[in-house]
Amino acid sequence: MKAKPVLQVQNLRTYYKILRGYVRAVENVSFDVKQGEALGLAGESGCGKTTIALSILKILPPGGFIAGGKILVDGINIPALDEYEMRMNVRWKKIAIIFQGAMNALNPVYRISEQIVEAITLHEPGVEVSEARERAMKLFELVGIEPSRIDNYPHEFSGGMRQRAMIAMALACNPKLLIADEPGTALDVIVQAQVLKLMKELKEKLNLSMIMITHDLSIITETCERTAIMYAGKIVELGTVKTIFKEPLHPYTQGLIGAFPELKAPRMRMVSIPGSPPDLLRPPPGCRFHPRCPYAMEICKTKDPEFINLGKEHFVACHLVQKK
Amino acid sequence: MAEEIIRVENLKKWFPVRLGFFESIIARRPLFVRAVDGITFDIKKKEIFGLIGESGSGKTTTGRMIVRLIRPTGGKIFFHNREITRLPEKEFKPIRKKMQIIFQDPYESLNPKMTIYDIMAEPLRVQQVGNEDEIAERVYKALEDVELIPPEEFIHRYPHELSGGQRQRVATGRALVLQPEFIVADEPVSMLDVSIRAEILNLMFDLMERYGVSFLYITHDIALARHICERIAVMYLGKIMEKGNTEDIIYEPLHPYTKALMMAVPSPDPTAKRIEVVIKGEIPSPVNPPSGCRFHTRCQEYLGDICRREEPPLIHVGKGHYVACHRYSEKKK
Numbered sequence: 001m002k003a004k005p006v007l008q009v010q011n012l013r014t015y016y017k018i019l020r021g022y023v024r025a026v027e028n029v030s031f032d033v034k035q036g037e038a039l040g041l042a043g044e045s046g047c048g049k050t051t052i053a054l055s056i057l058k059i060l061p062p063g064g065f066i067a068g069g070k071i072l073v074d075g076i077n078i079p080a081l082d083e084y085e086m087r088m089n090v091r092w093k094k095i096a097i098i099f100q101g102a103m104n105a106l107n108p109v110y111r112i113s114e115q116i117v118e119a120i121t122l123h124e125p126g127v128e129v130s131e132a133r134e135r136a137m138k139l140f141e142l143v144g145i146e147p148s149r150i151d152n153y154p155h156e157f158s159g160g161m162r163q164r165a166m167i168a169m170a171l172a173c174n175p176k177l178l179i180a181d182e183p184g185t186a187l188d189v190i191v192q193a194q195v196l197k198l199m200k201e202l203k204e205k206l207n208l209s210m211i212m213i214t215h216d217l218s219i220i221t222e223t224c225e226r227t228a229i230m231y232a233g234k235i236v237e238l239g240t241v242k243t244i245f246k247e248p249l250h251p252y253t254q255g256l257i258g259a260f261p262e263l264k265a266p267r268m269r270m271v272s273i274p275g276s277p278p279d280l281l282r283p284p285p286g287c288r289f290h291p292r293c294p295y296a297m298e299i300c301k302t303k304d305p306e307f308i309n310l311g312k313e314h315f316v317a318c319h320l321v322q323k324k
Numbered sequence: 325m326a327e328e329i330i331r332v333e334n335l336k337k338w339f340p341v342r343l344g345f346f347e348s349i350i351a352r353r354p355l356f357v358r359a360v361d362g363i364t365f366d367i368k369k370k371e372i373f374g375l376i377g378e379s380g381s382g383k384t385t386t387g388r389m390i391v392r393l394i395r396p397t398g399g400k401i402f403f404h405n406r407e408i409t410r411l412p413e414k415e416f417k418p419i420r421k422k423m424q425i426i427f428q429d430p431y432e433s434l435n436p437k438m439t440i441y442d443i444m445a446e447p448l449r450v451q452q453v454g455n456e457d458e459i460a461e462r463v464y465k466a467l468e469d470v471e472l473i474p475p476e477e478f479i480h481r482y483p484h485e486l487s488g489g490q491r492q493r494v495a496t497g498r499a500l501v502l503q504p505e506f507i508v509a510d511e512p513v514s515m516l517d518v519s520i521r522a523e524i525l526n527l528m529f530d531l532m533e534r535y536g537v538s539f540l541y542i543t544h545d546i547a548l549a550r551h552i553c554e555r556i557a558v559m560y561l562g563k564i565m566e567k568g569n570t571e572d573i574i575y576e577p578l579h580p581y582t583k584a585l586m587m588a589v590p591s592p593d594p595t596a597k598r599i600e601v602v603i604k605g606e607i608p609s610p611v612n613p614p615s616g617c618r619f620h621t622r623c624q625e626y627l628g629d630i631c632r633r634e635e636p637p638l639i640h641v642g643k644g645h646y647v648a649c650h651r652y653s654e655k656k657k
Contacts, residue, residue, distance in 0.1 A: 044517040044518060044519060045517055158606045159606070160606050188378040188379055188544065188606070188607065189378065189544065189546075189585060189588045189589060190378070190584060190585065190588045190601070190603060190606075191606055192588070192590075193587075193588035193589075193590070193599050193601045194601050194604075196590070196599070197599070197601050215517065215518055216518075216590070217518075217592045218589075218590035218591055218592040219590055221590065221591065221592050221593065221594050221596075222590040222591075222598060222599060241594050242594045242595075245592060245593065245594045246594065246595075255519060256518060256519060257592065259518050259519050259521065259522045260518065260592045261522075261547040261548050261550065261551050262547060262591060262592060262593060263546060263547040263550055263574065263586065263589050263591065264574065264575075264591075264596075267550065267551055267570075267571075268551065269526060269529075269551075270521075270522035270525060270526060270551055271522055272519055272520055272521070272522035272523040272526070273519040273520075274523075276487040276489060276490075276520065277517075
């Protein structure tokens with residue numbers, strides 16, 4: 001692929017300071033997202049996938065901070081920007097986010113039109129309200145909601161429509177990169193399928209780049225070209241969807257895929273990964289997965305495996321692979 | 325045929341809609357949310373029966389009615405062929421011992437102020453099963469059954485000291501401690517991480533094999549149900565649309581809703597066919613469900629007037645496979 005990256009994340013470290021020390025939520029994470037590409041960020045709860053999204057937009061909750069690394073958007077280094085520059089130049093215009101649980105992300109006391117118009121006029125001073133309204137109606141059409149319903153309140157919309165309205169709103173200032181945090185959860189299967197289809201269509205139509213954050217691997221296969229698998233604050237494997245699902249190399253990726261039931265596969269006993277993810281206040285030394293890993297060796301307990309490039313855009317951090 | 329343990333016949337639950345003073349004058353008759361509107365199925369001994377549906381389809385209400393956390397509006401519930409629907413509370417108490425429930429959210433279903441031991445012992449105390457020694461023995465046994473080993477490690481802890489998967493094991497253990505014959509598992513894994521979901525489902529499966537416990541497994545996830553359920557029923561707006569052997573339904577779904585539901589399930593296999601969305605819109609309000617077949621407003625195989633006017637009966641199409649759709653009742657005639 002020749003497309004140039006829209007986003008480059010290099011050795012990102014994000015920590016949360018709490019009374020008992022630092023929670024190392026994201027540790028040395030590197031990846032990039034190309035123009036028009038959808039990248040999946042998969043992992044279990046607490047693995048740091050949402051923290052990455054919050055770091056990219058610099059909207060970490062109190063106590064959270066970027067401890068190191070670079071986040072480059074169009075060549076601009078995000079950690080170096082101040083709040084004003086973030087608001088005027090980056091958020092909404094370059095990167096927009098759709099939060100988990102669209103049910104609660106809209107303000108219930110304002111009309112949806114007011115909320116979209118606010119987003120536009122705030123980030124693009126000089127745009128008239130009438131023009132912003134016009135744009136909002138076009139966006140509604142784009143996401144498949146009748147534009148005449150723009151003056152409704154959020155409670156008048158169903159769950160799926162609210163999710164669509166959120167997507168419309170995220171596109172209000174023509175961002176290049178859209179981050180979707182768990183876009184499918186809280187929606188019913190059929191509605192989820194409709195929303196995923198919409199996102200795929202928008203990506204094609206607008207040549208959007210996307211980051212799909214989810215714990216559901218099947219959503220990633222459905223929508224993304226490449227995916228990163230995260231565990232305990234680190235990316236353990238990164239590659240094209242096909243490689244990751246067909247030839248996973250990291251034992252965690254293998255376990256995760258095995259734990260995923262497939263509807264049409266022959267009936268079988270499901271496999272789980274014994275144990276539970278570590279406490280990130282005191283992550284285990286060496287490879288963070290070693291206490292749960294079926295192939296753990298001596299070296300895994302002491303030395304952190306490097307993130308090695310196997311060619312064909314396939315990266316993995318595992319001593320087992322390194323040995324070969 | 326295996327012995328049946330639970331049977332529900334034409335079970336209904338209508339929740340009254342509370343109206344304001346003014347609205348109640350305007351409305352000609354009281355309004356109801358028809359959460360469950362006449363469903364019939366049975367669960368056999370040593371079987372995991374799956375009840376599948378989207379949110380608002382009435383699957384949770386059904387589960388709660390069977391264990392009498394909610395009183396049905398109509399219909400009958402049988403336990404070992406004995407009707408228990410209108411049994412007085414006093415006579416029902418010993419039956420409750422045989423029917424237990426596991427709730428969806430293990431973060432909310434365990435009392436945070438009680439130790440694991442007390443949580444597990446409470447049902448035994450309520451049912452006055454034996455003295456403290458016997459209770460302790462049973463609690464230890466149940467903890468071992470749910471693989472919280474060694475039990476001594478866990479009995480003095482509080483729920484917040486356990487992970488989600490461990491909590492759900494405690495909830496399962498609590499349901500098991502009375503040695504029930506039947507357990508309602510209401511979305512027991514939807515709050516858990518992918519890597520531990522399988523553990524809990526395998527545990528259910530093992531308990532069924534080992535003790536012959538029957539389960540009603542309530543879920544929205546057809547792919548999970550497929551791997552542990554013998555038979556499944558698909559619900560839509562308070563009605564059963566299709567029921568039968570899991571294999572038959574997965575490979576040969578008959579009802580247009582079941583077909584649409586299955587096409588919408590994303591697959592983790594990158595070489596598999598990508599999802600197609602065949603139906604539009606969302607589930608209508610159960611206060612005013614569509615006339616005739618409840619699915620007709622979204623159906624991709626709509627036949628015409630008959631679907632709008634007449635409610636299709638649940639008919640047998642062979643091999644214990646039932647479907648409620650005019651396409652098949654027409655063929656039968």
